[in-house]
Amino acid sequence: MRESDQLSRYPMETVNLASINQKPSLKQATLHLNASLGTAVFRMQPHPRPCFTPTLLDDIRVFQSHMTQTIRVDYQTKGHSDWRYIVFASGDEQTFNLGGDLALFVELIEQRDREKLMDYAIACIDGAYGFHSHLGQPVTTIALVEGNAQGGGFEAALSCNVIIAERGTHLGFPEVLFNMFPGMGAYSFLSRRVGTSLAERLIYSGDLYTAETLYDLGVIDILADEGAGDIALSNYIRTAQRRTNALKLLRHVRQNYNSVPYEELLGITTQWVDAALNLRQNEINVMQRLVRAQNKRAAKLAELPQNSLRQAT
Structure with missing residues (x-):
């Protein structure tokens, strides 16, 4: 599937111009728009x-x-758009994202429901x-x-054009603990970077790495001080605004000569689905233990005051 084919999920004729300036309705996320920085x-x-x-x-x-x-619509109506940076972040101060919905995986594997597992993988x-294709x-x-x-949380970060990570954060792929591999882009995105x-070494180790280590390895682009990720983001954008021509050229070169085609992601995730359906019970048990650990983490988060969550940048 070519980029133009994949993006045809959003054909122009479906646009409701009256709703363009309204924020979309989101159930498990928030959206903060900053026109002065051009960030969503x-x-x-x-x-x-x-x-x-x-x-x-x-x-x-x-x-x-x-x-x-x-x-x-911005380009069609006024020849330019204020929105130049799409930022993918978390509202949790301690967790970006722990990856796939393991509880759902276990349920679908036990039910032998390949179709729904494939639907989930394709959504990822x-x-x-x-x-990755910057929309x-x-x-x-x-x-x-x-x-x-x-x-999958690390995979999602890797899919973006630029990764900013705070010191002290840990990133990695624990899938080998239950005899699996990260199937939603890890190999493709990582191999393009490093x-x-x-x-393969980072994926197969199953280890968690500090942001500092991954920065030294070239996985992470910008290393921010702890608690100062938003400052690093603002600094990056202000620098990029002075180098718009260079950034445009870099984006063009990356997309044309070092991009990950959709077909590659689809082929790998199809293999992931087939492998998941062949997991043994002891490996499924490991996934269930990880779900319980995630539940404990979520319970602790729920006890925090609401104002401790990140709401905007």
Whole structure:
């Protein structure tokens, strides 16, 4: 599937011009728009666990569709758009995202429901490809990692054009613990950044790495001080605004000579689905233990005062 084919999910004739200037309705995320910086900041707030629930995946689809349509209409009506940076972040100060919905995985694997598992996997790669292809628009997608990112959470960050991560955060792929591999883009996105050998080592180790280590390895683009991710984001944007021509050229070169085609993501995630359906019971038990750990993490988060959550940038 070509980029133009994948983005045709948002055909122009479906645009309701009256709704373009309204924020989309999101159930497990918030959207903060900053016209002066040209940023649209999408902050995940999934529940009951800090993972990619089907509802959060649908919010990502709605958000990407809304911003794509908004930018297209801007260019059609006034020749430019104020929105130049799409920021993917979390509302949780301690967790970016812990990855796939393991509880759903276990349920679908036990039911042998390949169709629904494939639907979930495709929803994941659709979102990842949207960020990777910068929505097919002249924008830069930025992952703002202010908390730990595991599995699909790390994959989602890798799908963005730029990764900003705070010191002290940990990122990695724990899938090998239950005899699986991250199937929603990890290999593709990592290998484009650091080469196949290092990508395979990071994936196969199952270890969590500090943001500092991943910055030194070239995985992370910008290392922010702890609690200062939003400052690093603002600094990056102000620098980029002075180098618009260079940024435009870099985006063009990346998309034409180092991009991940949608077909590659689809092929890998199809293999992931087939492998998941062949997991043994002891491996499923490991997934269930991880779900219980995520539930404990979510319960602790629920006890925090609401104003401790990140709402805007």
